[in-house]
Amino acid sequence: MSRLQANALLLFAGAIWGMAFIAQATAMDDIGPFLFVALRFCVASLVVLPFAIIEARRSKKLENSESSTSLSTRDIGNFCLIGTALFAGMATQQVGLLSTSVTNSGFLTGLYVIFTPLIAIALFREKQHPIIWPSAVIGTTGIFFLSGGDLGALVLGDVLTIISAVFWALQMVMIARFVGETGRPLALSLVQFLVPAVLSSILALALEPIVLSNIVSALPEILYTGILGSGVAFTLQVIGQRYTTAPQAAIFLSSEAPFAALFAFLFLGERLGFIGISGCMMILCAMLLVELVPEWQKRRLARTQIS
Numbered sequence: 001m002s003r004l005q006a007n008a009l010l011l012f013a014g015a016i017w018g019m020a021f022i023a024q025a026t027a028m029d030d031i032g033p034f035l036f037v038a039l040r041f042c043v044a045s046l047v048v049l050p051f052a053i054i055e056a057r058r059s060k061k062l063e064n065s066e067s068s069t070s071l072s073t074r075d076i077g078n079f080c081l082i083g084t085a086l087f088a089g090m091a092t093q094q095v096g097l098l099s100t101s102v103t104n105s106g107f108l109t110g111l112y113v114i115f116t117p118l119i120a121i122a123l124f125r126e127k128q129h130p131i132i133w134p135s136a137v138i139g140t141t142g143i144f145f146l147s148g149g150d151l152g153a154l155v156l157g158d159v160l161t162i163i164s165a166v167f168w169a170l171q172m173v174m175i176a177r178f179v180g181e182t183g184r185p186l187a188l189s190l191v192q193f194l195v196p197a198v199l200s201s202i203l204a205l206a207l208e209p210i211v212l213s214n215i216v217s218a219l220p221e222i223l224y225t226g227i228l229g230s231g232v233a234f235t236l237q238v239i240g241q242r243y244t245t246a247p248q249a250a251i252f253l254s255s256e257a258p259f260a261a262l263f264a265f266l267f268l269g270e271r272l273g274f275i276g277i278s279g280c281m282m283i284l285c286a287m288l289l290v291e292l293v294p295e296w297q298k299r300r301l302a303r304t305q306i307s
Helices: 005-029 035-062 073-095 103-108 110-123 132-146 156-182 185-207 212-217 219-240 246-253 256-268 274-306
Strands: none
Touching: 005 103, 005 246, 005 256, 035 073, 035 110, 035 185, 035 219, 073 103, 103 132, 103 156, 103 256, 103 274, 110 132, 110 156, 110 219, 110 256, 110 274, 132 156, 132 274, 156 185, 156 246, 185 219, 212 219, 219 246, 256 274
16 A cells, blocks of 8 residues: 555545544433443444454464464553553543534644654654644644633633543554554454443443433434444554554544534534634644654655755
């Protein structure tokens, strides 16, 4: 697969996630956030399961060859860590949607693009481009503007969504680090879906009412987010990240923010004032800077060396 094709898959995933924000928000008219997350990832697990089985059988045929892709206990452990980060990101984002708008959630979630290199520095001491520091400042300023120029106006849902962005960044860093080592993207997808399905089910049983008629009412949203928003989009992310760089993956996946705002405008009638729009643009600008500037300088240096 070419890098262009991989980036196209990631852009498509961003569009799917943008629409998923609508489904996530409207589903909670009928069911609680943890039950929704549990059902969403149960569906996603069922979608990916047959493909993961095919991948496993293919891997078994290669066990005695140099290209073996059998999984170790350590690999499964790493996949579970990714699934735990996915659960934490999805749970905080979903609860956040109880009190924040789809537009705010989309753009604040997009901050994971800025958090990704920061976490890579903190956990793995990976050297990052200095542009991340002014980008972080611009992104923080964007949050200030998105709140209407008053951080005290940020509701609990906004704060939870910012926290979710940290977990999304952690998930992306770990995927970039672990998926290339195993060559088993579908196995990773299955494990990372099963973990939030189990953890969310436990919380839903303990904290939320479970009424069958309400689940049926939310079924379209559950199926969309489970089949497309999780089963398809997260798998596209894992596959796409095998053939492109982490920075390029982040920028194409961050398209979910403007897609979320567009769909919220079209289907929910959400509107932002001038200050709020300015904040969204600053957050988007920060996301673009942190990804495009290093790539631009890298290509410029390559052209200089060639000439």
